[in-house]
Amino acid sequence: MTQLDQKAAEYGIDLSVDLAGVRLTNPVCTASGTFSARESGQFYDISELGAAVTKGVSAVPWTGNDTPRIAETYGGMLNSVGLQNPGAEAYRRDELPYLSQFDTKIITNIAGHSIEEYCEAVRMLNDCPEISMFEINISCPNVSEGGMAFGTDPVMAERVTSEVKKISSKPVMIKLSPNVTDITEIARAAEAGGADAVSLINTLMGMHIDLKKRRATLARKTGGFSGPAIRPVALRMVWETAQAVSIPVLGMGGICRGTDAAEFLAAGASAVSVGTAALSDPAAVVRIKSELLEYMKENGFASISELKHAFHI
Amino acid sequence: MSDRKIPEKSVIAAEVLSNEKIAGGIIKMTVAAPQFAEEAQPGQFCNLYPAADRLILPRPVSICDAEKESGTLTFVYAVVGAGTEEFSKLKSGQSLRVSSPLGKGFRMPSGTGQKAVLIGGGVGTAPMLFLAKELKKRNIHCTAVTGFRREPFLSQELKAAGARVITTTDLPSPDYFLGTVVDCMEINEISGDCYFACGPRPMLAAVFDYVQKRGQDVQVSLEERMGCGYGACVGCVCDIREKDKDGREQIQRRKVCKDGPVFMGSEVIWS
Numbered sequence: 001m002t003q004l005d006q007k008a009a010e011y012g013i014d015l016s017v018d019l020a021g022v023r024l025t026n027p028v029c030t031a032s033g034t035f036s037a038r039e040s041g042q043f044y045d046i047s048e049l050g051a052a053v054t055k056g057v058s059a060v061p062w063t064g065n066d067t068p069r070i071a072e073t074y075g076g077m078l079n080s081v082g083l084q085n086p087g088a089e090a091y092r093r094d095e096l097p098y099l100s101q102f103d104t105k106i107i108t109n110i111a112g113h114s115i116e117e118y119c120e121a122v123r124m125l126n127d128c129p130e131i132s133m134f135e136i137n138i139s140c141p142n143v144s145e146g147g148m149a150f151g152t153d154p155v156m157a158e159r160v161t162s163e164v165k166k167i168s169s170k171p172v173m174i175k176l177s178p179n180v181t182d183i184t185e186i187a188r189a190a191e192a193g194g195a196d197a198v199s200l201i202n203t204l205m206g207m208h209i210d211l212k213k214r215r216a217t218l219a220r221k222t223g224g225f226s227g228p229a230i231r232p233v234a235l236r237m238v239w240e241t242a243q244a245v246s247i248p249v250l251g252m253g254g255i256c257r258g259t260d261a262a263e264f265l266a267a268g269a270s271a272v273s274v275g276t277a278a279l280s281d282p283a284a285v286v287r288i289k290s291e292l293l294e295y296m297k298e299n300g301f302a303s304i305s306e307l308k309h310a311f312h313i
Numbered sequence: 314m315s316d317r318k319i320p321e322k323s324v325i326a327a328e329v330l331s332n333e334k335i336a337g338g339i340i341k342m343t344v345a346a347p348q349f350a351e352e353a354q355p356g357q358f359c360n361l362y363p364a365a366d367r368l369i370l371p372r373p374v375s376i377c378d379a380e381k382e383s384g385t386l387t388f389v390y391a392v393v394g395a396g397t398e399e400f401s402k403l404k405s406g407q408s409l410r411v412s413s414p415l416g417k418g419f420r421m422p423s424g425t426g427q428k429a430v431l432i433g434g435g436v437g438t439a440p441m442l443f444l445a446k447e448l449k450k451r452n453i454h455c456t457a458v459t460g461f462r463r464e465p466f467l468s469q470e471l472k473a474a475g476a477r478v479i480t481t482t483d484l485p486s487p488d489y490f491l492g493t494v495v496d497c498m499e500i501n502e503i504s505g506d507c508y509f510a511c512g513p514r515p516m517l518a519a520v521f522d523y524v525q526k527r528g529q530d531v532q533v534s535l536e537e538r539m540g541c542g543y544g545a546c547v548g549c550v551c552d553i554r555e556k557d558k559d560g561r562e563q564i565q566r567r568k569v570c571k572d573g574p575v576f577m578g579s580e581v582i583w584s
């Protein structure tokens with residue numbers, strides 16, 4: 001038992017949640033692209049995580065975009081990493097065995113340029129017993145083809161979901177883009193395609209200009225906007241989506257503290273992911289879990305469902 | 314698996330012991346961090362975290378000095394934006410969030426009695442002090458060629474560490490060489506058994522050119538915009554030439570924060 005799980009037991013608080021049939025010891029997970037087992041694990045015990053959501057992986061290696069890929073903005077940041085990753089084979093060989101020694105669930109985030117590429121990556125990892133769930137990223141703003149194109153069109157979103165569902169032997173969660181007029185339309189399309197869960201939000205499209213250098217700060221000009229500045233938008237979208245679909249929602253976007261996590265759970269999320277906060281504080285995910293636990297103790301919530309039912313929004 | 318990590322890195326609230334201007338817009342800050350001072354290697358950096366909520370990314374800053382005896386780390390930084398501006402206002406007794414030493418630093422030459430050339434441009438001089446001290450312990454003689462746009466700094470500290478110091482500036486002065494560090498090395502025919510450089514990329518490229526002409530190589534410390542600063546986000550890559558297992562050359566995108574910041578000049582794609 002981890003240090004915090006021990007503490008929860010002492011408090012008589014049950015932090016566990018169910019996400020599309022997968023039991024998580026607690027609702028606090030990493031967000032794809034901001035976690036790497038070997039590196040993040042230098043700062044905290046990975047077994048504390050509800051789930052380790054890993055960096056986007058594609059069927060073949062991707063080199064990503066040129067640098068600069070990172071810009072800081074007011075209370076947030078932009079990234080244009082462009083899903084650089086060593087491919088499904090390397091992920092299977094290097095990342096999975098390492099990660100599987102920890103007592104946490106593994107959710108593998110999948111990237112692709114086409115339905116065929118998403119399916120190919122899923123096919124390559126389908127038989128890995130370590131993986132509990134696939135999260136399909138149909139919402140990356142940093143790749144030219146595919147990526148966000150699937151996440152902004154309900155017809156495409158439903159198609160990619162149903163095609164992946166046909167071959168996946170694990171629950172499938174679709175990661176939604178906030179760069180749409182009505183996110184519930186895409187969420188419903190994913191549900192119609194057979195999704196077991198949806199996760200949101202991915203980054204918002206943003207831009208930053210370097211006044212000294214007189215050009216865009218990012219080599220790609222635009223990038224994905226994340227961090228505390230986007231939290232109200234993310235919370236609103238999680239709330240809307242949780243009402244619109246009957247499948248569970250993994251909520252994220254700017255979560256920095258335990259009370260932020262509580263807000264997302266109150267808005268209808270079954271569990272939460274912590275992304276950019278791990279850049280401001282490498283051990284943020286564990287701190288947030290600890291703060292959520294203290295918040296529950298102070299407010300007399302013995303379980304996550306008690307917390308959720310205490311709110312009338 | 315045998316390589317399972319127990320958490321060994323951390324971010325601490327370190328007490329600021331001093332934070333003083335040493336040249337125009339350049340500040341030297343010493344903080345108490347005994348554990349980190351013990352672990353630090355020359356060429357490594359620490360992430361310094363601004364306190365303001367609106368500044369969410371770490372500021373990577375090279376370790377200028379690490380003293381095990383006093384348990385302190387020293388940084389020398391230029392005030393260039395909101396983060397370093399905030400650091401510049403810290404008073405002794407206040408605290409600053411500092412990460413464990415990160416990245417792969419300079420590889421130490423194996424023999425003793427060799428001659429090393431240390432080349433620093435502007436704040437790139439900072440890691441050269443820690444390096445000079447460690448090289449001296451290994452009985453390696455150091456020549457430091459340091460270049461500045463205007464006011465030089467760290468010359469006394471480098472001399473105290475036993476290095477011969479040659480300083481260049483862009484402004485005419487009787488005390489300093491006028492021109493670039495590479496001009497200076499050419500005119501003074503400076504050479505050694507090994508070379509280390511940190512500074513703006515064009516300077517590093519010119520230094521690599523200089524050593525390559527002599528059939529030698531140089532360890533260079535690179536800079537890139539960082540997200541996490543510890544290897545999790547793949548924000549900080551640079552293109553590095555590597556040989557695969559069949560000896561074929563290929564270009565890999567490596568993380569400056571994790572695989573670097575120090576690379577061999579011959580590995581870097583300069584253009």
Ligand SMILES: Cc1cc2nc3c(=O)[nH]c(=O)nc-3n(C[C@H](O)[C@H](O)[C@H](O)COP(=O)(O)OP(=O)(O)OC[C@H]3O[C@@H](n4cnc5c(N)ncnc54)[C@H](O)[C@@H]3O)c2cc1C
Pocket residue numbers: 071072358370371372373374375376389390391392393394395396397398436437439440535536537538539574
């Ligand atoms: C490995 C490494 C070692 C460094 N060592 C030193 C040092 O010893 N002394 C020193 O003065 N500076 C050093 N720098 C540069 C230092 O990180 C930046 O000057 C600093 O981050 C600027 O922060 P700011 O908020 O004042 O500037 P702003 O321009 O307001 O910063 C905005 C964002 O851009 C990033 N950024 C801005 N300039 C740079 C830069 N040159 N390199 C990387 N990121 C940048 C910041 O971290 C921040 O995320 C180093 C950089 C790297 C990568």
Ligand SMILES: Cc1cc2nc3c(=O)[nH]c(=O)nc-3n(C[C@H](O)[C@H](O)[C@H](O)COP(=O)(O)O)c2cc1C
Pocket residue numbers: 031032033034055056079081083109137140175200201202203224225226227228230252253254255273274275276277540546548
């Ligand atoms: C540097 C970086 C890389 C990311 N990479 C991915 C990725 O590979 N796949 C993905 O689905 N989302 C990726 N994201 C989006 C995050 O998982 C998350 O949805 C978003 O950042 C909002 O949460 P946050 O504000 O807590 O960061 C990335 C975000 C950042 C900042």
Ligand code: FES
Pocket residue numbers: 538539540541542543544545546547548549550568569570571
């Ligand atoms: S800055 Fe995140 S990997 Fe280097």
